[in-house]
Amino acid sequence: MKALFRRDLLVFTTPLFLLVFVGLFGEILVPIFHVDTEQNTPLDLVFFGAMGTMMITILPQSIIGQDENTGWNRFCLTMPVKRTQYVSEKYLLTLGFLIVSALVASGGVISLMVQTTGFDGKMYLLTLSLILGAPLFMMSLDMPLLFRFGMKRGIYFFAGLFLLLFVSGLSVFLWASYTDGGRAFFQQVQEADSLVLAVCILSVSAVIYAVSWRLSCRFYRKQEI
């Protein structure tokens, strides 16, 4: 697996450097220079942070696409590399970059906190969990489809699934907003302890990530290359 990491890091050094560069601008500088200390809260930065980390979810698509185009996915399986290791490397690499990106984004959160309410550890963790959780969820949806259908078809399936989830999620949200039970639920979420929420978000993301990894391994073991 070390060889796979080395290869991907060597090949994607330049694009990743650019991504981090863009991330630094998007996640730290933009919110700092546009901060409205009267109105903005650290949670507002989730948008900026998640946007930056969302870009990282493109990474496995690029790598798997390039592997398919160059034949590296076929060649590396003739090396002492198992299919499970190939899949795991893509998951770990993306997770690693997501964490780095989320931590970069959290720099913006800290600076906003310092300028407004002062540093709040629990709120920081909640923001970080949202910045990390959203792209992790996206990646967990995307990867099994890439390993099952390949890059070209997988990306269409992902777009379809994303649209379906988005529309159903929005429908449930709107429906819940107009019911007493739904409003009560949202009220409870707003009043809940930030730390508990952060732990819940990270736990759910971790479970989805693990299920996604298992599915991808299963799909790729059956894949004919």
Add this chain to the structure above:
Amino acid sequence: MNAIEIKGLNKYFKDFAVKDLNLTVPNGCVVGLVGENGAGKSTTIKLILGLLHKDSGSITVLGKDNVKELDSIKEDIGVVFDECCFPTELTAHRLRSIFRAAYRQWDDAAYEGYLKRFDLPLNKAIGKFSRGMKMKLSMAVALSHHARLLILDEATSGLDPVVRDDIIDLLMDFTQDEEHSILISSHIVSDLEKACDYIAFLHKGRLVLCEEKDKLYEQYCVIHCSEQQLATIDKTAVIGKKVGAFGAEVIVQKEAVPSALPSYPIDIEKLFVFMVKEGG
């Protein structure tokens, strides 16, 4: 022990199938897999490497089952595909660090030796290499971890004769060690003729012939005769024939040739073409 042993291999696709394939690559030998495009050469190699899943039959590689124990024998296999699969952004120098991490027996000195032998630059991006240079680099990688078995899938196709000759020379050197074996697929039969001990003909997913190369020379010959003379020859001994306005060119078993007819040695390419096209 045989390097590769395939028994009763079947693999079905929608429009193509490899059927009941039995093939052996003896230790210390070079076996050439010959066949027209789409004959099933690459499919067979992918099945051996576990990249495709067989429907039935068994494959053992270096004495081990290719599905259950393939991971343990990958250290001993070097593979070259028809395309160079290495990242085009990297140089031969940086590529080394990937394979050093992959193979326990990776040998930097051997790798550098091959690069020098092939005159390949260390610090030039692989994307800027010619096709010949890329294939030489692939060969260098395949040989630098002390593999015992080389599997080459159309590795010489699209290369000029000089590069092909370099690669064939390298293969000959590799098999100086009797523990080393090669399975090489190609439709450039002249390359295989130079390097191989055994020739296996695949046609439409079936193995039509697998024989020691020298025995093919001993058993078969070419004759030029009239249609009347052809009629006197035992039909079961005729492998293939091409009948024209000036007579027939026939590949036939030597023992069936009438003594009055002069016979000429066959070349494998002609045998292959006659078997596939003219239908013996």
